[in-house]
Amino acid sequence: MKKEILYSLKSPYRDNLDVIGCRFGSGKKSVAIVGATRGNKIQQMYICSQLVRTMKRLEKTGKISPNCEILIIPCINYYSMNIGKRFWTMGNTDINRMFPGYDQGETTQRIADGVFRKLEGYEYGIQLVSFYQTGNFLPHVKLMETGFTDPADMERFGLKYGIVRKPRPYDTTTLNYNWQIWETKAFSVYSNETSGIDDVSCSEVVAAILRFMYSIGAITEKSVPGYKTEIINESDIYQIRSSAGGIFRADVPTGSPVEQGQVIGRIIDPIDGKTISQITTEYAGTVFFEYNQPLINESTMCFKIIV
Amino acid sequence: MIKTVTETMLAVNEKLRIQKSTIKNGSEKKRICIVTGTHGDELERQYLAWLIGDELRRNISLLDGTVDIYPALNPLGIDSITRGIPQFDLDMNRVFPGSRNGTMIETVCSAIIDDISGADICIDVHSSNIFLRELPQIRMSVPTSETLLPYAKMLNVDFIWVHESATVLESTLAHSLNSTGTKTLVVEMGVGMRITREYGRQIFDGIFNLMKNMGMWKGDTVEPRRPIISQNSAVGFVNSDADGVFLPEVSFGDYVKKDDVLGNVLDPLRGEIREVVRAVCDGLVFTLREYPIVYGGSLLARILTIDDKTVKGGGEI
Known part of the structure; x- marks a missing residue:
């Protein structure tokens, strides 16, 4: 070398x-x-x-x-x-x-x-x-x-x-x-x-x-x-954006197969702990990308699914 | 009237909200947009936005049309003294036109474009960064110059810089609006993180002059300065070759001759001069380094050459 x-x-x-x-x-x-x-x-x-x-x-x-x-x-x-x-x-x-x-x-x-x-x-x-x-x-x-x-x-x-x-x-x-x-x-x-x-x-x-x-x-x-x-x-990858801001919890790890309609994550109200948004996938596929920070803003890319 | 252009929930009990002030009077349908604050460290335009709003409120009867003032397109950046968008380290002026179905910032940018589109003219005011001080000027690319020059001449700037277009600049607010038919002028003036009242007043006078020419303002206006119009080739760039502390020997706005000493790059540790910086051409120093610490390559000055490629004098639409 x-x-x-x-x-x-x-x-x-x-x-x-x-x-x-x-x-x-x-x-x-x-x-x-x-x-x-x-x-x-x-x-x-x-x-x-x-x-x-x-x-x-x-x-x-x-x-x-x-x-x-x-x-x-x-x-x-x-x-x-x-x-x-x-x-x-x-x-x-x-x-x-x-x-x-x-x-x-x-x-x-x-x-x-x-x-x-x-x-x-x-x-x-x-x-x-x-x-x-x-x-x-x-x-x-x-x-x-x-x-x-x-x-x-x-x-x-x-x-x-x-x-x-x-x-x-x-x-x-x-x-x-x-x-x-x-x-x-x-x-x-x-x-x-x-x-x-x-x-x-x-x-x-x-x-x-x-x-x-x-x-x-x-x-x-x-x-x-x-x-x-x-x-x-890249444009064919299904992208899911958050519909609310709050505490983000992913329910499936990257690489997981997911079913159509499956809940794959949640957004929790940071003040009262209530789930304010359930993140579901419209398509079956494999989780390619998953947001990994505890806090999430609205309209943030949180999952990408290869269908 | 204060209106919300777009709003998005942040994580904890707060919304990112882009607001504008709409000031309207009379029967004229024309609309002008004054846009500021894509870069959170550029504050010169805060004063300009206030000046315009203050004048219009005190003399609303002289207005015939609509003025939309957007003082802070990047409120989180302004709040945190951050040029880009905090959290993402993104330059907002490289995200336009955005996307209605994109990420948070892309949807914000898309909403801003939607809101401004259709205005008769938009003025996107910038104020350099913390490193460089700029004479009030308007920048435009060659392809847009035929349409924009007549308006730019009314804005009371010292000069108009017509530069080559670059693909990377296609993601700016101005390019996005110009390419979809909303005439947009980019003003640069002053320095980051500071307010220079003189420049704010100068562009204020220019905007009211423009509005008068558009039939939107019935009040008195000043005769605009007759700007020098420069093509790209007539601007000399002076970059440092040494690292150290730059101390200028000329003042901002000075006329210099080729090889005149512009300043020195000093080595405080050894007490030496690392580089004597000289003018690369004759002309007007319209950009001068404000932040003294430099590396090899740091931009120290820009000089506007006055020759047969530059055009002196303003004009009417």
Whole structure:
């Protein structure tokens, strides 16, 4: 493994922000993997660290394919991580809304530019991402539909679900979108945690990425078998929003099969303890996402069901 | 009359409520919307909203039409000194047009769009952030400029910045309204978390001038300033290359020559100057850094070049 500083930023009173990359193998740029672009993405950094550990073992035992180079960046914005912030320390801008970056631009544009230059030219790009709203969801891979990446490639991860998302205007400055514009086939992998550590979900995502790398021939060690991936359009997922504000209680965990008309959650009045809303599903299916905070506002996405 | 645009239950005994003040008089059907407060740290427009409401209430007989004032589109952000929407860390001005069946914030944004749509004109007032101070200006994209420029010239601003359109800006309130036929002008002025009375009065004069031209105001108005109209290429950006403490050597609104010293980036620990910051072109300093701590890349100033691509002078509809 070659550990190198991909981009460095000076600060008036802190150590430099050195974005560390871990390179394995050599030759053709095969896969680049990016972990935390935000300060709260601890799980995403953790997954990368576990991948680095595994890749070191694979490299030592000669199981990285010849003429294949793999780059892993566990964490870009650790400045914010170290002070408990989600976005950039000073301007609160989001590095993952600054791609492809601009070397003469503002600070986070420069960071995005510096990192993106090192991420260009890879055949595949994998970004570990999180949902903006906190909740539990089944690990899955997502593709931003630009016409460049083949959705069927998501099957290589062997995760249960592959979601195709139609990009919105605010998606056009993300790493995933720009990777594809610069002709890297890009995927976003979602693990069931963001600011904490979930070992089970971490192992599942690490196995999925190793499976993907084996499938494209970047590594030679076969990973544990995965699922036959079901490819779904994001717009086809049935979403349930809360009809009231209060204390939220989910009655079923993510991954559960549910029946049409089943009560799957409740909203309780925080003052008198009365149930003010029963959350029922109109369709039978599998609980894909579930809100996990104790308090909930009205019109908050609380369940997503794959029907 | 105070009206509720939309309301949503929060978790504990409270509603997120977006309100507007509707001030109406006479037989004229025209409606103007003054929208402020998408960013919770931008407070300049609070004074402007108050000024307009105060003037209209004291001289209601001079109004012929409807004025809707929305002082706080992001009340939770204003309450908590948060630019975005607290809890979600979302920039509200990247969620429009929202969705009637979406999340809480998307439904709020959708209701706001529904309420404003159909107005004869909407003015979306911003006041930079805590980092930069801005001269009163109007910003618009090239595709909207043909429609909006005649109105913008009446608003008593110092200049109008016509910039290239960017896909990411398609999620703003102004883009959403303009693209569905409600003419919307974006005003930028001042600095975050502060109120500059002078700028509030300046835009106040501009809005009443606009209303007079639209046949909605029968009172006296001031002759508007004749703004400089700038294309994107005529704006010079000055970014810091060093980290440290920026101390300007020019004043806001100064005219500078290329290579003039704009300020220094200081290293207080070592007592050194890390960077002498110079003007990248001749022109007017219309943006100047207010918050002194900088990183490499921090925006320090914007300079408006006065050349053959800029147009001086206002006009009528």
